[in-house]
Amino acid sequence: MKLARHYLLPDISQPGKTGCSLPQLDVPPSELPPEELLRRELELPEVSEVEVVRYFTALSKLNYGVDTGFYPLGSCTMKYNPRLHEDIVQLPGFASIHPYQPIESVQGALQLMFELQEYLAEITGMNAASLAPMAGAQGELASILLVKAYHQSRRDKLRKKILVPDSAHGTNPATAAMCGFEVSTIPSNKEGNVDLESLESMMNEEVAAVTLTIPNTLGLFDPQIAEISHLVHGRGGLLCGDGANLNSVLGKVKFGDLGIDCVQVNLHKTFSTPHGGGGPGSGPVCVKASLAEFLPSPLVAKNAGGYVFTTPPVSIGRLGASYGNFGVMVKAYAYIRTLGAEGLREVSENAVLNANYLKEKLKAYYYLPYARTCMHEVVFSGKKQKAKGVRTLDIAKRLLDYGFHPPTIYFPLVVDEALMTEPTETESKETLDAYIDAMKKIAREVEENPEILHTAPHNTPVRRLDEVRAARHPDLRWRMGNQVKITNPKH
Amino acid sequence: MNPKEYRYTQEHEWVCPESGKVGITDYAQSQLGDVVFLDLPAPSTQVEQFKKMGEIESVKAVSDLFAPVSGEVLEINQIAIDEPGLVNQNPCGDGWLARLKLSKISELDALMDSDKYDEFIARSGEEDSE
Numbered sequence: 001m002k003l004a005r006h007y008l009l010p011d012i013s014q015p016g017k018t019g020c021s022l023p024q025l026d027v028p029p030s031e032l033p034p035e036e037l038l039r040r041e042l043e044l045p046e047v048s049e050v051e052v053v054r055y056f057t058a059l060s061k062l063n064y065g066v067d068t069g070f071y072p073l074g075s076c077t078m079k080y081n082p083r084l085h086e087d088i089v090q091l092p093g094f095a096s097i098h099p100y101q102p103i104e105s106v107q108g109a110l111q112l113m114f115e116l117q118e119y120l121a122e123i124t125g126m127n128a129a130s131l132a133p134m135a136g137a138q139g140e141l142a143s144i145l146l147v148k149a150y151h152q153s154r155r156d157k158l159r160k161k162i163l164v165p166d167s168a169h170g171t172n173p174a175t176a177a178m179c180g181f182e183v184s185t186i187p188s189n190k191e192g193n194v195d196l197e198s199l200e201s202m203m204n205e206e207v208a209a210v211t212l213t214i215p216n217t218l219g220l221f222d223p224q225i226a227e228i229s230h231l232v233h234g235r236g237g238l239l240c241g242d243g244a245n246l247n248s249v250l251g252k253v254k255f256g257d258l259g260i261d262c263v264q265v266n267l268h269k270t271f272s273t274p275h276g277g278g279g280p281g282s283g284p285v286c287v288k289a290s291l292a293e294f295l296p297s298p299l300v301a302k303n304a305g306g307y308v309f310t311t312p313p314v315s316i317g318r319l320g321a322s323y324g325n326f327g328v329m330v331k332a333y334a335y336i337r338t339l340g341a342e343g344l345r346e347v348s349e350n351a352v353l354n355a356n357y358l359k360e361k362l363k364a365y366y367y368l369p370y371a372r373t374c375m376h377e378v379v380f381s382g383k384k385q386k387a388k389g390v391r392t393l394d395i396a397k398r399l400l401d402y403g404f405h406p407p408t409i410y411f412p413l414v415v416d417e418a419l420m421t422e423p424t425e426t427e428s429k430e431t432l433d434a435y436i437d438a439m440k441k442i443a444r445e446v447e448e449n450p451e452i453l454h455t456a457p458h459n460t461p462v463r464r465l466d467e468v469r470a471a472r473h474p475d476l477r478w479r480m481g482n483q484v485k486i487t488n489p490k491h
Numbered sequence: 492m493n494p495k496e497y498r499y500t501q502e503h504e505w506v507c508p509e510s511g512k513v514g515i516t517d518y519a520q521s522q523l524g525d526v527v528f529l530d531l532p533a534p535s536t537q538v539e540q541f542k543k544m545g546e547i548e549s550v551k552a553v554s555d556l557f558a559p560v561s562g563e564v565l566e567i568n569q570i571a572i573d574e575p576g577l578v579n580q581n582p583c584g585d586g587w588l589a590r591l592k593l594s595k596i597s598e599l600d601a602l603m604d605s606d607k608y609d610e611f612i613a614r615s616g617e618e619d620s621e
Contacts (some may be wrong), residue, residue, distance in 0.1 A: 410551040416522075467550050471527035472575065 009055055013045035019052055062461050064405055065276065070431050072407040074377060074422020075247045075269040075351075078276035084338070085272055085331040094330050099322035103308065109326065110307035114300040116333045117284075123336075123344070124243065124263055125254025126286035131324045132296040136244055138319055139264025139283025140175040142296050143240045145316045146262050146287060147209045148179055149294040150238065153314065159208035159237070165194050166414050167216040169242055181208060188414055192370040193222045196231075203235050213242040214255065214263075217412040218370055219355065219377035219420070221249075229259025238262070243286075246270045247424070248352055248376035251345030255286070262287040271332035282328035298323060350425035351376040354432060358421055361436045365443040369415050376424070382417035390446045390453050392417040397464055398445070398456035402438035492517055493609060494583055498559065498602035500541070501611065505583060506559040506591070508599055513559055514587040515547065515578065518612045523549040526575040531556075531567040531589055538564060538591065540598050545588070547578070560598045562591035 032038065047055075065071065066080050089095065097106050117129040133139035144162070151159045162176035165186045173183040184202060189195040194212070203210070210232045215221040222228070232239045241255045241263030247270045255263045267282040268275040275281055287295060296319050297311035309323075339347065352375050359368065359378040366380040382392035396406035396419075407421040423432060445452055457463060493516060497505040503519035506512070520526065528548035538544040538558040545556040567589045571577045578586040593599075603611060 413552055468525040468527060468576075471525075471548075471550060 007055075009045040009047055009052070010043075012051060012055075013047060015046060017046040017048055019047060019049040069403060069405065070423075070427060070435055071405045072421045072423055072435070073405065074408075074424050076244070076408070076422065078274060079247070079269070079272070079424040080426040081272040081274050081331070082335070082338070085334045088334045089327050089330045094327070104306070107306050110300050110309075112333050113323070113326075113329060114302055114307055116329055116336075117300060119333075119336050120265055120284055120286055123246075123250065123254070124260075124265060124286040125256025125258075126260075126263070127256075127289040128292040128295060128299075129284050129286040130295040130297070130299055131282070131284045131329055132298065132319045133264060133283040133285055134320050134325050135279065135281030136264060136266040136269070136283040137171050137175065139266070139285050140171055140242060141178065142283075142285040142316065142319060143262045143264055144175050144179040144181070144209070144211075145296075146285070146291045146294050147238050147240060148181075149314065149316050150291055151208055153294075156236070158205050161207045163199070163202055163207055163210045165212065165216065167192065167218050167220075167412055168211060168213045169217060169244060172211045172213065172242055176211065186210075188216075188218075191372070192216070192218045192220045192414075193224055194228060196224055196227060199228065199231060203231055203237065205236060207232075207235070207237045209238040209240050209261075211240045211242060212260075213245060214253075214258070214260070215245050215248055215375040217245075217420075218379050218415070219248075219374040219422075220370060220372065221253075221375055225258045233259065238291075244269060245376060248348050250348040251341055252348055256288065260288075262291055267328050267332040272335045273328045273331045280325045280328055282325040282332070284324075347425045348376070351423075354423040354425065354427055355421070357429075357432055358423060358436065361432075362439055365440055366419065377420055377422035379412065379415050380419040380421070381415050382419055385443070385446045386417050388446050388450055390450050392419055394453040394456060395419065395442055395446075398442050398453045399438060400457040401459045402441070404435055404438055492583075493605040495605050497583065497605065498599050499605065499608035499611075500557065500559045500602055502541075502557045503612075504557060504559045506593075506599070506602070507587075508593070508596075511562070511565065511591045511593055512587040513589050513591060515556070515582050516608070517582050520579050520582045520586075523547060523554060524551045525549055526578040529572050529575055529578070529588065531572065532564050534564050534566055536564045537594075538562060540595075540601070556588065558591070559602060560591060560593050560595070562594045565590045565592050 066078055071077070093108055097109055103110060113131055117131060120129045121127060130142070133142045160182055161184055162181040163184050163186050164172045164176065165188060167188050176183045186202060187195045187198050199210070210228070212222070212228070229239050238261045239259055241260040243255065243263040243265045246265055250270070262285060264283045264285045267273065267284065268280065273280065273282070285296065293313050294316050295312045296317060297315045298309040299312065300307055301310045336344065355374050355376050355378045359374055362380065363371070366382065367384045369379065369381050382390070382395055385395060392409045396409050399406045407419055410418055411420060412418060442453070493499065493505070496509065497507050499505050499516065503516045505514055505516055526547055526549050530546040532538060532544050538561060540559065540561045541557055543555045544558040547554050547556050568587050571586055571588060580586060
């Protein structure tokens with residue numbers, strides 16, 4: 001592969017070069033502010049227009065994303081998002097409206113929000129939904145604030161703990177702590193499910209809620225969910241779901257039927273908004289009737305005169321300045337309406353099928369700590385390879401040489417040398433086979449030539465980065481004029 | 492490797508009964524990978540046996556550090572805070588983390604000696620590879 005040479009713009013700066021020419025001054029020059037208020041001349045690179053174009057084009061060629069190749073980080077980072085939705089969200093009725101214009105003039109937008117609330121409540125099996133949370137983590141925050149409001153309204157002041165399984169998303173304990181709860185960890189059992197005995201001993205009148213990621217971060221659906229729900233509710237607690245992994249159960253399982261009281265849905269993950277760079281997100285929170293009166297505002301309601309914004313009677317309040325991330329809602333709505341119930345079900349079927357295909361094809365080569373049918377993601381352990389002196393990090397780096405983005409590594413923490421792969425529903429069998437082939441080759445290299453893994457990657461624009469030095473001695477400032485000239489490394 | 496005179500927890504911390512120093516074991520540092528940041532309690536903080544006393548951040552993850560015994564923090568290892576790599580290089584020596592004034596000597600009975608600890612990590616290794 002021929003790689004674009006990488007350099008920084010100042011490296012090719014020449015004094016006097018410019019990318020634009022301004023017309024002659026034809027008005028009297030105005031006075032400059034006093035000297036002490038003026039900044040020093042900025043040392044901007046001096047380059048021509050075509051050089052700027054080539055520079056950024058070269059940079060863009062170094063990029064790797066879901067548009068360039070297989071990206072097994074899955075929906076967590078970004079699954080493929082239909083291009084059609086980008087067109088739809090640009091329609092002036094969606095893109096050009098203002099949060100403060102009269103609601104009579106944005107009835108279409110409100111209708112979309114109202115219907116999306118209804119769809120999400122239907123998909124999750126809940127009674128009500130608020131679109132206010134701006135991202136998944138804020139949706140989780142809303143869930144836990146709802147739990148707090150619920151217990152407070154019942155004057156149940158003892159409940160200051162939240163139980164979180166060790167296979168949960170890292171945000172779950174963080175959210176609980178942020179809301180002032182004590183967090184206790186429920187261990188997993190050998191099958192990767194919640195250890196019921198531990199839950200039984202931990203669940204008491206001090207526990208406000210148990211938070212479950214469904215399916216959990218091992219990609220496993222906990223079949224004891226009904227018993228968990230019964231136990232938690234029987235002792236006065238609430239059961240919160242983390243719906244971040246909804247991609248695997250659309251149209252198959254409703255959180256409400258499982259006994260979940262509130263759950264956030266990450267629209268940007270499951271319902272198609274490009275968000276790999278950190279946003280935008282949207283994390284609507286869906287609840288049972290018992291929590292509906294506390295929902296964050298605004299909600300959209302329909303009355304005789306049309307659609308209106310409302311605030312529930314004892315709302316936990318607002319989570320942002322206006323109405324949530326509307327653009328993400330439009331894309332989610334488009335996704336749901338385009339696919340329909342049947343299509344959404346098929347999304348999950350294919351996502352789960354693809355993950356299990358990888359699991360079956362690779363389990364002879366990589367240790368599978370929980371050997372059972374997985375959901376949308378499969379977690380291998382690199383421990384066979386570790387015994388040969390090759391770490392999961394080396395395997396991930398070697399995948400880059402084969403032209404694949406590596407999967408998530410070292411997460412979940414309950415698996416030694418974890419390799420977590422989420423192919424998503426959009427990948428073809430051919431792509432999966434190519435990935436499987438690369439993983440098999442790497443497994444053979446571990447046996448025959450481990451050195452090639454220790455020194456990987458070999459074909460990338462930069463070789464292995466010194467993560468330890470970057471973490472211990474981060475150099476976060478780059479100063480103009482005193483940079484080291486980067487020479488083209490040999491490939 | 493694991494000093495005979497130390498006592499060990501199931502969470503892979505050690506305490507030296509003589510000096511009151513505490514740290515993490517060689518096994519712990521090998522599991523964590525390169526340590527990049529230490530968050531240790533300020534001197535004079537009271538810590539409680541088996542309760543969280545700080546955090547260790549490695550390139551892989553942030554892990555809780557649990558107090559092997561109860562007591563008052565007398566000092567923390569500033570050199571290790573500045574150079575967290577010490578925890579990888581010499582976890583039972585220069586890479587110690589804090590020095591405690593033990594408040595309940597009897598708590599040491601709840602910990603493992605080095606032989607028991609060696610067995611403990613050998614056993615957990617076996618369970619892992621089933």
